[in-house]
Amino acid sequence: MKNDEMGLEQALERLEQIVQTLENGKMGLEESLDLYERGMELVRLCEGRLQSAERRIECLTGELPADLRGDGKAADTF
């Protein structure tokens, strides 16, 4: 699975696995540097996910009320 298809939960789980593998320390230098890189990618991914204030609200039937519509960043409007 590509990183951008990964949900926050999966990303956090994988990150935890990587941290544990690194902490086990049973791997070569190259391998552990690769893992570290992958871990940092996941860190960036997770932080990105958290920072994206974009919240998508959709309505199954009918229209969303006006106060909930709009740019999706309207967290401060209610």
Added chain:
Amino acid sequence: MTQIFTVTDLNERIKERLEGDARLRDIWLQGEVSNYTHHRSGHRYFTLKDRESQISCVLFKSSGASLGIAMKDGMNIMAFGDVTVYRPQGRVQVIVRGVKEDAGVGFRYMQMEALKKKLAAEGLFSPERKRPLPAYPERIGIVTSPQGAALRDVLKTLGAYPARIILSPAQVQGEGAEESLARAISALRGMCDLVIVCRGGGSIEDLWCFNSETVARAIAGCDVPVISAVGHETDITIADFVADVRAATPTAAARLAVPDAEGIRQSILSSRVRMMRALWTAHERRAERLEYLKRAVSARRMGSIAADARQRLDYLSARLDAAAAERLKASRSRLEKAAARLDAVGPAATLQRGYAIARSKRGLVMAAGDVRPGEVIELILAGGWLLCRVLEERQGGGEREEHEGAG
């Protein structure tokens, strides 16, 4: 003759008529209490109802002082009082002067208790059925009224948590609310990781649809965990019993639904620190090992290794030389033998045995007819050669005649 009334006149007429009716004075009225409010003024306002109708009631402070029971919604009572009309609103109401509790609970509560028992017997409330909430839901379904405050409370509390929110609008009170709620819950099938079914506070009637079997079964049949949040903290409906998690309020439901973003940030930060520490520890271990190996391979030891190598090289090259010489000797002897064998089959050895080779101008003489009498030929012998003239040519096998004797 048609009379024109003012509103006030009409209400006054109705009031006179009703309050003048002796049959509507000092009555006992049987019904279930709802919308009960004990006002600051000390007066109590409530509605009495049965399966089909309801009527407003007032119990003034003066009458309430001697009230023997604590009234509350859902309670079945017998009220004593008079029918009056509140003229400013044209409202018919009962001024209650005395109350006693009716035997048993209200009809709806009886119904609800029966349903609760039935569903409990089916195991719909059992703890084993409760599903754990997803730790990081990505798609959150909300079943509620799009206009309600509950929805706004939920959205506000979800805050900036990065999830897709799917609103499945439902009618949350009144006629048809049960079916509407059940439809809205089913409509979310396969679309969410988590469903919140919620509604803000209201009278017990308003919340009653959440006590229906239809809604209970819809919640039980939902493909993902359901959080229910109906009314206020004290309102507990059958929906709450069936739901995987019951939240006291919509706000509480939202808080239960998603992890605290700050908590996640902390855990990411901790992962970063742990990774770096792990790398650093590994690096230090390697450095230590390198140091150890460096000490083990001292300069002296390096010299000794080099000397060993040198010696081995000499030994090997000596062996190589010896092998090469041996090879050469063998080759030479083979060559000599081959040359000897070659001599044995060549013409030289044959000539040694007394044969001669005859050669004319046209080449080797193999038969008597190859030359003519008088022609000069060469005879090659083992030692030297002769130039000869042919005297006579005879065909046949090799009997020789003495030339002088025969001629």
